[in-house]
Amino acid sequence: xxxxxxxxxxxxxxxxxxxxxxxxxxxxxxxxxxxxxxxxxxxxxxxxxxxxxxxxxxxxxxxxxxxxxxxxxxxxxxxxxxxxxxxxxxxxxxxxxxxxxxxxxxxxxxxxxxxxxxxxxxxxxxxxxxxxxxxxxxxxxxxxxxxxxxxxxxxxxxxxxxxxxxxxxxxxxxxxxxxxxxxxxxxxxxxxxxxxxxxxxxxxxxxxxxxxxxxxxxxxxxxxxxxxxxxxxxxxxxxxxxxxxxxxxxxxx
Amino acid sequence: xxxxxxxxxxxxxxxxxxxxxxxxxxxxxxxxxxxxxxxxxxxxxxxxxxxxxxxxxxxxxxxxxxxxxxxxxxxxxxxxxxxxxxxxxxxxxxxxxxxxxxxxxxxxxxxxxxxxxxxxxxxxxxxxxxxxxxxxxxxxxxxxxxxxxxxxxxxxxxxxxxxxxxxxxxxxxxxxxxxxxxxxxxxxxxxxxxxxxxxxxxxxxxxxxxxxxxxxxxxxxxxxxxxxxxxxxxxxxxxxxxxxxxxxxxxxxxxxxxxxxxxxxxxxxxxxxxxxxxxxxxxxxxxxxxxxxxxxxxxxxxxxxxxxx
Numbered sequence: 001x002x003x004x005x006x007x008x009x010x011x012x013x014x015x016x017x018x019x020x021x022x023x024x025x026x027x028x029x030x031x032x033x034x035x036x037x038x039x040x041x042x043x044x045x046x047x048x049x050x051x052x053x054x055x056x057x058x059x060x061x062x063x064x065x066x067x068x069x070x071x072x073x074x075x076x077x078x079x080x081x082x083x084x085x086x087x088x089x090x091x092x093x094x095x096x097x098x099x100x101x102x103x104x105x106x107x108x109x110x111x112x113x114x115x116x117x118x119x120x121x122x123x124x125x126x127x128x129x130x131x132x133x134x135x136x137x138x139x140x141x142x143x144x145x146x147x148x149x150x151x152x153x154x155x156x157x158x159x160x161x162x163x164x165x166x167x168x169x170x171x172x173x174x175x176x177x178x179x180x181x182x183x184x185x186x187x188x189x190x191x192x193x194x195x196x197x198x199x200x201x202x203x204x205x206x207x208x209x210x211x212x213x214x215x216x217x218x219x220x221x222x223x224x225x226x227x228x229x230x231x232x233x234x235x236x237x238x239x240x241x242x243x244x245x246x247x248x249x250x251x252x253x
Numbered sequence: 254x255x256x257x258x259x260x261x262x263x264x265x266x267x268x269x270x271x272x273x274x275x276x277x278x279x280x281x282x283x284x285x286x287x288x289x290x291x292x293x294x295x296x297x298x299x300x301x302x303x304x305x306x307x308x309x310x311x312x313x314x315x316x317x318x319x320x321x322x323x324x325x326x327x328x329x330x331x332x333x334x335x336x337x338x339x340x341x342x343x344x345x346x347x348x349x350x351x352x353x354x355x356x357x358x359x360x361x362x363x364x365x366x367x368x369x370x371x372x373x374x375x376x377x378x379x380x381x382x383x384x385x386x387x388x389x390x391x392x393x394x395x396x397x398x399x400x401x402x403x404x405x406x407x408x409x410x411x412x413x414x415x416x417x418x419x420x421x422x423x424x425x426x427x428x429x430x431x432x433x434x435x436x437x438x439x440x441x442x443x444x445x446x447x448x449x450x451x452x453x454x455x456x457x458x459x460x461x462x463x464x465x466x467x468x469x470x471x472x473x474x475x476x477x478x479x480x481x482x483x484x485x486x487x488x489x490x491x492x493x494x495x496x497x498x499x500x501x502x503x504x505x506x507x508x509x510x511x512x513x514x515x516x517x518x519x520x521x522x523x524x525x526x527x528x529x530x531x532x533x534x535x536x537x538x539x540x541x542x543x544x545x546x547x548x549x550x551x552x553x554x555x556x557x558x559x560x561x562x
Contacts, residue, residue: 002327008357019345087341091400094305094335095358096327248309 005097006105013079013109024075025117028067032121035063036128039185050187051218056129061212062184063125068118068143069150069179069204073171076110076154081161099245103155110151111144118143132215138223139214145230146207150175152237159250178204183212188220203233255319256280257408257439258304263313265299265463273299275463277313281408281441286434288454288471289443290553296463297443298338301410305335318407331359334401338412340393342400344386348377351385352399359404371399375429391422398429402438409433411442415449427453447550461557476518480547483514483525485532485539495535501528512539 017024040056047055083089092102125131133139161167182204188196199205200221210226213219219226244250258281265274274296281287291297302308304315306326315322320329343351352368372378375395380388385396394414401409411430415423423446430453434440444450450457451471458468467474490509501524504513516523532539 002360004357004360004362008354012354015346015350086343087337087339088343090305090307090335090337090341091355091358093307094330094333096330096360097358098327 002097002101005095006101006108009092009102009105010109010112013106014112016079017075017109017113024113025120028071028117029120029124032063032067033124033128035059036125040128050190051216053216053218054129057131057216058187058212059185060122060125060129060131061215062179062208064118064121064143065146065182065204065208065211066176066179066184067121068114068146069175069207070171071117072110072114072147072150073154073157073175075113076107076151077158077161077167077171079106079110080155080158081167084158085164099241102245103152103241107148107151107155110154111147114147114151115143118147134217135214139211142207142211142214142226142230145234146211149230149234149237152234152241156237156240156244159244162250175204178202179208183208183220203229206230255283257283257318258441259316260300260304261314261316263300263303263315264311265296265303265308266311273463274303277460277463277465279458279465279468281439282456283407283439284434284437285455286430286440286442286453287456287458288450289441289458289460290447290450291443291460292557293445295460297460298412299463300460301335301412301441301443305333305410306330327360331404332407334404334406334409336394336397336401336409336411336414338416340390340397342385342393342396345384347382347384348372348388348396348399349381351396352403355400356403359406361404367405368403371402374432375399376425391418391425394418394422394426395429402433406438408439408441411440413443413445415444415446423449447553459553459556466556474552475546480515481518481523482545482547483516483528484543484545485512485514486510486541487512488538488540491537495537497535498528498531498537501531503528512537 036056036059039059044055044059049055050058083092122131157167157170161169181199182202183199184204188199188205191199206221206226206229209220210223210230213223213226258279260277260279263274263277264272266272277296277300289297289300299308303310304317304322306322306329310323315329317329318332320326320332322329346354349368349372352372353363353365356364356368369378372381375398377392377395377399380392385393388396398411398414414430415426418426427449430440430442442449442453454471456468457471457474459466487510491505491512492509494503494505494512501514504515505511506513514525514528516525
């Protein structure tokens with residue numbers, strides 16, 4: 001195992017975060033705070049409690065998931081796409097590093113950033129609404145699993161993308177709508193029966209539901225199923241990454 | 254002596270069907286400067302990219318310092334440094350950070366003393382805290398070399414090292430390369446500039462249309478293939494070459510005051526004695542003479558032409 005390489009890539013990626021602090025951390029925190037002002041305070045004050053939880057508190061896990069998903073994807077996809085774009089990928093390909101080491105370092109850095117961001121949003125939320133975390137270890141497990149899984153997914157997007165447009169395509173057109181429709185701001189019990197069934201096909205529902213359960217002990221779907229779905233998506237991403245490095249798809253000619 | 258790089262039956266066919274390399278066999282000796290010459294699209298960069306692990310070979314094998322580049326890629330790659338043709342660096346990193354990053358990437362622990370030594374040798378020490386975006390093209394090229402040397406490689410590939418570099422910097426770069434060779438690093442460079450190969454290389458390989466046309470000691474190549482020209486500056490002006498001199502294949506300059514005789518140094522007889530005698534008999538006097546050896550560029554052009562025909 002080339003630990004020096006893992007550390008070098010990881011620290012290099014983290015250095016980019018600190019260099020672009022405004023974009024990486026401050027901007028998502030500001031937009032999340034705005035969500036709290038609009039949904040939590042302005043609209044939320046007119047909403048009744050959901051499962052015994054005030055609407056302002058109810059949306060906290062969903063908002064964290066929304067940021068976690070989009071930031072994990074954008075951090076990881078940009079991290080690997082940028083060297084391809086500027087040509088510095090040559091150094092990575094000519095270095096004595098295995099595909100596993102490359103993935104661990106890039107995905108590790110992207111996931112670390114997202115987790116830090118998630119925790120900052122959690123702290124920001126505590127300023128707006130009373131927070132109670134019933135299962136803190138489960139909360140951390142879901143936070144880490146989701147960050148790693150979607151960083152892997154972002155890594156795949158970064159390898160697949162051959163232009164900045166494609167880099168934005170999946171997060172904007174697929175992930176954000178799925179997150180909004182995955183129960184971030186509502187319980188699926190609030191939907192008509194038909195749409196409740198449709199929503200069950202949305203993988204983000206399981207992430208939000210499991211994460212919300214760790215906070216309040218209430219969930220749209222069983223916690224076991226949530227965990228299984230998250231692990232299944234993680235496994236699917238791992239297989240895809242393994243195949244990419246085995247074949248050199250979009251990396252080597 | 255065991256070659257430091259051994260390329261055997263290496264071929265590369267891209268997905269488009271384009272055959273970039275055709276059954277390449279090449280040995281690079283330890284400690285030499287090897288220049289790979291070839292026109293655009295000849296396969297120089299593809300060959301380097303395969304050896305360095307950037308491009309997958311279609312057939313054949315490469316062994317670097319006793320390690321197969323695919324089966325034992327870690328050991329092989331840790332011995333190789335690459336300076337690519339394009340100036341591809343991270344614009345917003347400092348020189349120190351990017352060179353240190355490269356060392357870590359190649360599996361070496363931090364060594365500020367070595368990084369300082371490399372930066373000083375490449376005249377980059379006073380720029381160590383500068384962001385790369387603020388550096389000139391020549392300085393960026395040096396940064397690329399520093400990155401490639403950060404992990405103390407035994408083999409250094411320089412792909413068109415002086416492309417787009419002005420004459421003064423080019424000469425500086427040649428000095429850098431020579432001093433690297435003096436430290437025991439084997440250097441393989443590709444170049445368009447024949448002068449570069451002529452100035453620096455110990456051996457020269459010529460590649461064209463994916464095939465190695467020849468590999469030869471530079472001096473031997475120039476001796477074997479080099480034709481010489483004898484130029485005679487005449488005392489008077491000639492309107493035409495006298496019939497008695499036609500057999501020598503002389504060329505008369507436009508203003509009629511110079512005759513040029515081309516001869517092959519490999520021939521048993523160069524024909525110079527006969528020419529001088531015939532000139533004397535024809536009453537043609539000259540006030541000065543000089544000889545000129547063909548440059549590598551002329552040799553290279555004639556080799557490529559020969560292969561095309």
